Amino acid sequence: MATTLPIKISFSLPDGWQAAPPDEVGAPGAAFVALHPASVDGFMANITISGRMRSDSASLWQIADESVRRLQQAGSVEVLKKTEAGTPDAPGLTDAPGVVQNLRLSTTLKGEPLELLQSQVYLGMEDVKDPGKRVVIEVVLTAKSTQLQALIEDFKAFLRTVHPADDATA
Numbered sequence: 001m002a003t004t005l006p007i008k009i010s011f012s013l014p015d016g017w018q019a020a021p022p023d024e025v026g027a028p029g030a031a032f033v034a035l036h037p038a039s040v041d042g043f044m045a046n047i048t049i050s051g052r053m054r055s056d057s058a059s060l061w062q063i064a065d066e067s068v069r070r071l072q073q074a075g076s077v078e079v080l081k082k083t084e085a086g087t088p089d090a091p092g093l094t095d096a097p098g099v100v101q102n103l104r105l106s107t108t109l110k111g112e113p114l115e116l117l118q119s120q121v122y123l124g125m126e127d128v129k130d131p132g133k134r135v136v137i138e139v140v141l142t143a144k145s146t147q148l149q150a151l152i153e154d155f156k157a158f159l160r161t162v163h164p165a166d167d168a169t170a
Helices: 060-072 145-161
Strands: 007-010 018-020 032-035 046-054 076-084 098-109 112-126 134-143 163-169
Touching (some): 060 076, 060 134
Antiparallel strands (some): 098 112
C-alpha cells in the first residue's frame, strides 16, 4: 500500500514526466512516483518520494547507509559517490540539509539481469516545535545507464522545486 509523507511537500514535475499510483507501478513503499514514458528501454526511468519521522540521532549519512543495506537484500549494490548536498559536488539542490548518494544496482527484471543506477537524495527537516523530531524525505531517480545522462538534469530541476508546503502538517 502506498504510504503518505509525514509532512506536506510541494514540487513540480519536469516536462515529460507523469505521476503514477505507487501501488500500480510496484512501489508500495513510496508516497509518490513519477514515470518517464519516453525513456522505455527495457526499463522505465522513475522518480520516487518517500519519507518518515525520525526521532533517533542517525545522521543523514547513516540513513543513506541504511538504504544501501536494504537494497543489498535484493541484489548487488555499489556506492559510486556520496556527498553532502550544498557542496560544490551537489550545489543548491534544495534549501534543506541533505545527502546525495549515487548507486549501481544489479538486479533482475522478468528473470533477466538488469543494471540500474540510482541517485538518492536524503533531506532532513526538523520539527520547529520539537527539535528532537525530524522528517527525512528520500527522493530517488532510478534509471538504466543509457537513460541517466538524458534525465539527470530533469532530476536536478525537480529537486530544486521540492520544499515543505505552506501548510506543512500532514
